[in-house]
Amino acid sequence: MLKPGVLDPQGEAICHSLDAIGFDDVTSVRQGKVIELDVAEGTTRERVRDMCDTLLVNSIIETYTIDME
């Protein structure tokens, strides 16, 4: 997800569009992304965190959470 305070014009456009088609109860929209990884057996959460910090996430503007299943 984009960090609080980082302008999200795409989220704003979605919010305007929802409002235009009658969903006027939405007060703000923040847009994020989901990245699904298929990983080898035994891959640790730490390893995935390393992937996030190295490439998948830009920590200047984004935060992330990891769900493993």
Add this chain to the structure above:
Amino acid sequence: MKAAVVVFPGSNCDRDLTVAFESVGCTVHRVWHKDTELPPGTDVVGIPGGFSFGDYLRCGAIAAQSTICRAIQRHAERGGYVLGICNGFQILTESGLLPGVLLRNIRLKYICKRVTLRVNSRNSIYTDRYSVGEEIDIPIAHHDGNYFADLETISRLQGEDRIVFEYIENPNGSCANIAGIVSSNRRILGMMPHPERAIDSIHGSIDGRRMFQSIIGIYVAV
């Protein structure tokens, strides 16, 4: 003076940048993103505009992990010069050589037009031939040129005279109207506008020409 222009899959301004460097007498080698070293004796690296790796993940993020970018980092650590234009600017921020990040334009549109920039600083090898406060016409062509950094970073850039170019009319939502910034040692410049597209009268503006003359100028002068 030797320049190296990097080519990624999806670069589309590498020839224009090569022509611009050659027009002021540079010897230019184009290097491929899988190369592991810059040509020996490279003085300045040009990272061109385009859509490296299709802008996948984030603009410049995948290019920033390439082997040539590691070589560029070593070049920068040695005090080498690097000029990143448009996608090149995005790659420089993603690789950590310049602070901040380029977000989607505030109106979400790709913008391709000529804009007016104010030159804020002559204190770099890229802007030496301009005067402070001068207004120059340079084209932009980008979808993600909305410069963002936290307030502390912005005030540091301002305090250190590192915002060398700013937009007169902000086209993309950039913080502090930022169009181009330099590194703390002033040897790395990243900018969204395309000076290499304003070097010949047939381009409609020749205001970018002096940037390349400035770069070569420091070598001619010494």
